Amino acid sequence: QVTLRESGPALVKPTQTLTLTCTFSGFSLSTSGMCVSWIRQPPGKALEWLALIDWDDEKYYSTSLKTRLTISKDTSKNQVVLTMTNMDPVDTATYYCARTRSSGGSCYLPDYWGQGTLVTVSS
Amino acid sequence: QSALTQPASVSGSPGQSITISCTGTSSDVGGYNYVSWYQQHPGKAPKVKIYDVSKRPSGVSNRFSGSKSGNTASLTISGLQAEDEADYYCSSYTSRSTLVFGGGTKLTVL
Secondary structure (H helix, E strand, C coil), rough: CCEEEHHHCCCCCCCCCEEEEEECCCCCCCCCCCCEEEEEEEECCCCCEEEEEEEECCCEECCCHHHHHHEEEHHCCCCCEEEEEECCHCCCCCEEEEEEEEECCCEEEEEECCCEEEEECCC | CCCCEEECCEEEECCCCCEEEEECCCCCCCCCCCCCEEEEEEEEECEEEECCCCCCCCCCCCEEEEEECCCCEEEEECCCCCCEEEEEEEEEEECCCCCCEEEEEEECCC
């Protein structure tokens, strides 16, 4: 059974750095073809893909947010961490992590999602 | 990477069929058969309904089907049911090895 759970602060102040942790079970990020994505959704708005890390520690980022994001993994703990610097009120959103399947080495299908964690950016 | 283009809303009566379009470019939808569709009910995480353009995960009703022509993918839901009322998002792999989502479509079952 695949499960994922996001954890982190519910409230951050503008300019601060956000650190979110995705703890998962039911699969291993050391298995070829496995990846984990971070995706966010502002209240009442659309999904936005943020970043991805694969079994080989390759990392990919949203073009528009690349300078602010860092994704990393701890395979032994079954965790993926996302940091986002210089937080702004427009970054208020529910942040999801999702197991992402690959084909031919390309990670492309977020198939199992966590429940999401709401992060509010406010002073 | 610009979001894929979806209609903001669609509606249909129970038993009818509806189709939601998802338009991208040759760098995403048109370039790969890695288009997925997600259903999201209020307050819930998205669930995949279609992947690889037209494949259904185990357990997903065959009332859901997907297709693609050029840079536009489509999701069709036949035999509409009240439980189908939700937001729907398309997603595609891109030439930059990233993912992109559509702007979302709100489906109302009249």
